Amino acid sequence: MVDQTQALWFSKSMSKDLDTVFAALADPTRRAILAMLLEDDMAVTDVAEPFEISLAAISKHLVILTKAGLISQEKRGRVKWCKLEPDALRAASVWMQGFGQFEPVNLDAFERFLEIELPATDDT
Amino acid sequence: MVDQTQALWFSKSMSKDLDTVFAALADPTRRAILAMLLEDDMAVTDVAEPFEISLAAISKHLVILTKAGLISQEKRGRVKWCKLEPDALRAASVWMQGFGQFEPVNLDAFERFLEIELPATDDT
DNA sequence: CGTATATTCAACCAAATGGTTGACCAAACT
DNA sequence: AGTTTGGTCAACCATTTGGTTGAATATACG
Numbered sequence: 545m546v547d548q549t550q551a552l553w554f555s556k557s558m559s560k561d562l563d564t565v566f567a568a569l570a571d572p573t574r575r576a577i578l579a580m581l582l583e584d585d586m587a588v589t590d591v592a593e594p595f596e597i598s599l600a601a602i603s604k605h606l607v608i609l610t611k612a613g614l615i616s617q618e619k620r621g622r623v624k625w626c627k628l629e630p631d632a633l634r635a636a637s638v639w640m641q642g643f644g645q646f647e648p649v650n651l652d653a654f655e656r657f658l659e660i661e662l663p664a665t666d667d668t
Numbered sequence: 669m670v671d672q673t674q675a676l677w678f679s680k681s682m683s684k685d686l687d688t689v690f691a692a693l694a695d696p697t698r699r700a701i702l703a704m705l706l707e708d709d710m711a712v713t714d715v716a717e718p719f720e721i722s723l724a725a726i727s728k729h730l731v732i733l734t735k736a737g738l739i740s741q742e743k744r745g746r747v748k749w750c751k752l753e754p755d756a757l758r759a760a761s762v763w764m765q766g767f768g769q770f771e772p773v774n775l776d777a778f779e780r781f782l783e784i785e786l787p788a789t790d791d792t
Numbered sequence: 793c794g795t796a797t798a799t800t801c802a803a804c805c806a807a808a809t810g811g812t813t814g815a816c817c818a819a820a821c822t
Numbered sequence: 823a824g825t826t827t828g829g830t831c832a833a834c835c836a837t838t839t840g841g842t843t844g845a846a847t848a849t850a851c852g
Contacts, residue, residue, distance in 0.1 A: 559696045559699070562693070562694075562696075562699065563694055563695070563696060566690050566691075566693040566694035567690075567691075567694035567809095569686070569690040569694075569760075569764075570686075570687055570690035570691035570693075570694055571687070571809090571810085572683045572686075572687060573810090575683070575686065575763075578767065579766075582766070582767060587828080587829095588828070588829060588830095589827085589828060589829080597810085597811070597812090598811075598812065598813080599828085599829070599830095600811085600812080600813085600829085600830075600831085601810070601811055601812080603829065603830060603831095604809095604810075604811085604830095605810090607830095608809095619829095621818095621819060621820080621828095622818060622819040622820065622827070622828050622829075623819090623827095623828065623829090624828075624829065624830095628767070630767040633764050633767050636693075636764065637761065637764050637765075639699075640693075640757050640760060640761050640764070641761070642706070643702065643706060643752065643754040643757050691839095695839090695840085697840090711798080711799095712798070712799060712800095713797085713798060713799080721840085721841070721842090722841075722842065722843080723798085723799075723800095724799085724800075724801085724841085724842080724843080725840070725841055725842080727799065727800060727801095728800095728839095728840075728841085729840085731800095732839095743799090745798090745848095745849060745850075746797070746798050746799075746848060746849035746850065747797095747798065747799090747849090748798075748799065748800095
């Protein structure tokens with residue numbers, strides 16, 4: 545039933561983390577923003593420019609991405625710069641990789657994999 | 669590695685795919701269900717058993733997971749069996765890998781895994 | 793047959809989401 | 823100083839989401 549492996553991905557902090565990260569990634573506008581930031585850091589106005597929605601809407605998206613830890617924002621002068629923080633994707637990536645190894649035989653390997661990878665990711 | 673996947677992120681169908689997959693993963697109940705199905709196929713009632721919400725709510729979650737392609741459901745007799753479909757996670761994994769500028773934790777192992785698994789693409 | 797079991801459906805509800813607009817504040821440029 | 827620029831805030835709106843309940847539909851069992 546519920547074994548030790550599951551305790552890791554059911555842990556409260558981890559689960560809340562994954563909630564916000566996956567929810568942030570579920571919106572195409574936000575994924576597009578992340579893709580833009582992959583090329584370079586950008587000011588909020590420049591992030592908003594290619595989209596047809598209002599600047600305020602983009603600002604909200606950026607807040608969501610920031611809360612998910614997927615980007616960081618630093619204000620220099622009156623300009624707020626947005627920077628990709630790909631580390632936040634690691635927890636989600638690790639979680640997802642567990643489902644790739646679908647064969648029950650590989651479950652032990654996944655368990656070991658989690659124990660190695662998770663401590664480097666989440667220590668809040 | 670980045671430019672190869674780049675075309676994928678912007679394609680409309682892919683984007684809609686990612687919408688539904690990431691949205692499905694954003695709910696802790698649904699992730700818990702996936703984790704349960706990792707161990708074995710299960711009937712809807714058995715999936716619902718450890719949760720405190722109603723069976724109907726679980727049934728809805730299973731519909732969402734099915735639409736995202738993350739599970740499949742097969743009705744045998746009056747029992748509907750739920751089966752994990754980890755292939756659906758692959759698209760999301762690949763998308764996330766594009767942001768893999770961050771120091772690869774163990775993503776090279778994941779890449780090798782992808783190369784092994786990708787040709788064995790089974791249809792639903 | 794009648795009844796229990798497995799699952800979904802339909803109607804409803806509260807809360808969250810993604811968007812708008814206009815007011816607002818702080819920094820920069822004349 | 824006054825005005826433009828960069829960005830957020832607040833109030834609103836429509837839609838979606840995640841949950842409930844009770845009725846409905848199969849399928850199995852005795």
